[in-house]
Amino acid sequence: MKQNVIELDAVSKHFGDQVVLNNVSMSVKEGNIVGLLGPNGSGKTTMIRLMNGVINPTDGTLSILGMDPGIEGDAVRKATGILTENAGLYHEMSGLDNLIFFSKLYGNYDSKKIHLYLEEFELDDHMHKKVGAYSTGMKRRLGIIKAILHNPKLLFLDEPTNGLDPEGIKLVLKFLKDLNEREGTTIFLCSHILHQLEHVCKEYFFLNDGKITDSGTIHELQQRHVSQIKLKVITNLLPDVSLWEGYPVLIKDKNTLQFLLPSSEHITPLLQKIIRGYWVHHVEVENNDLESLYFKIRSGVDE
Numbered sequence: 001m002k003q004n005v006i007e008l009d010a011v012s013k014h015f016g017d018q019v020v021l022n023n024v025s026m027s028v029k030e031g032n033i034v035g036l037l038g039p040n041g042s043g044k045t046t047m048i049r050l051m052n053g054v055i056n057p058t059d060g061t062l063s064i065l066g067m068d069p070g071i072e073g074d075a076v077r078k079a080t081g082i083l084t085e086n087a088g089l090y091h092e093m094s095g096l097d098n099l100i101f102f103s104k105l106y107g108n109y110d111s112k113k114i115h116l117y118l119e120e121f122e123l124d125d126h127m128h129k130k131v132g133a134y135s136t137g138m139k140r141r142l143g144i145i146k147a148i149l150h151n152p153k154l155l156f157l158d159e160p161t162n163g164l165d166p167e168g169i170k171l172v173l174k175f176l177k178d179l180n181e182r183e184g185t186t187i188f189l190c191s192h193i194l195h196q197l198e199h200v201c202k203e204y205f206f207l208n209d210g211k212i213t214d215s216g217t218i219h220e221l222q223q224r225h226v227s228q229i230k231l232k233v234i235t236n237l238l239p240d241v242s243l244w245e246g247y248p249v250l251i252k253d254k255n256t257l258q259f260l261l262p263s264s265e266h267i268t269p270l271l272q273k274i275i276r277g278y279w280v281h282h283v284e285v286e287n288n289d290l291e292s293l294y295f296k297i298r299s300g301v302d303e
């Protein structure tokens with residue numbers, strides 16, 4: 001039975017009069033990869049800072065790897081890795097020297113491992129350059145290496161793909177998935193770029209106005225919020241009424257139809273009927289991806 005590595009019980013955080021987190025309870029099991037989604041200013045970074053023991057809650061309790069980060073902050077930070085906006089790198093030192101410095105600080109200096117990571121993150125050609133001269137994407141990649149150098153059991157990543165180019169995004173997301181599979185590292189990440197998370201996270205938490213408004217796997221969220229499937233089909237079928245074989249259909253554009261189906265079980269039979277007489281060049285479910293779910297949950301309007 002897997003343990004909860006993150007537990008928040010009725011956690012609130014106020015900054016002066018501003019209530020940033022309001023009675024938040026959540027738990028994350030060991031080995032999971034979870035995404036925390038919410039608009040700007042919804043409290044995502046605040047949540048990570050609370051979990052890392054950098055700030056204390058106004059109310060409620062937190063348990064991270066069985067420890068209270070408010071009391072055992074040093075032990076929590078030693079056992080976890082964190083990537084924040086500025087990554088806490090020394091700009092006057094080279095990339096390599098930063099990693100040597102932090103690994104010695106964590107008490108697990110391993111030159112071979114540092115060089116392997118530099119290669120894996122395609123920073124080996126730049127390791128002797130000062131970090132101040134790194135591009136945003138290079139700093140981000142170095143920050144991720146810094147966060148994982150000491151083999152943390154739990155990794156907090158605040159916008160890990162910010163500033164990365166498409167190759168960098170692919171590299172980092174693949175690395176995180178592999179790390180989770182290979183080492184069982186639990187990963188808690190925040191991002192705005194929802195389609196990136198869809199292929200990485202196993203579970204999601206939605207944060208709005210300081211509250212968790214929903215959570216679950218993509219399948220659970222789809223079952224809760226999507227009652228009909230909007231299926232886009234590019235085909236030369238041209239229905240002359242708004243029902244085809246019993247399915248409501250809209251003509252969106254030349255060769256583009258949108259069918260409304262009661263569930264995904266209807267996709268195959270519908271397509272089988274179409275391809276008996278027509279070509280089909282593209283099929284896409286339009287309303288059950290993470291981004292659509294995000295907006296449904298935010299607006300409170302399901303389909």
Ligand SMILES: Nc1ncnc2c1ncn2[C@@H]1O[C@H](COP(=O)(O)OP(=O)(O)OP(=O)(O)O)[C@@H](O)[C@H]1O
Nearest residue numbers: 015016018020038039040041042043044045046047
């Ligand atoms: N130390 C602080 N003092 C006062 N207010 C703060 C402090 N830290 C955060 N806040 C406020 O708390 C709110 C939530 O900030 P936070 O950075 O947690 O949001 P976020 O969801 O991470 O936003 P973003 O997506 O823009 O990064 C904001 O209104 C912010 O101004």
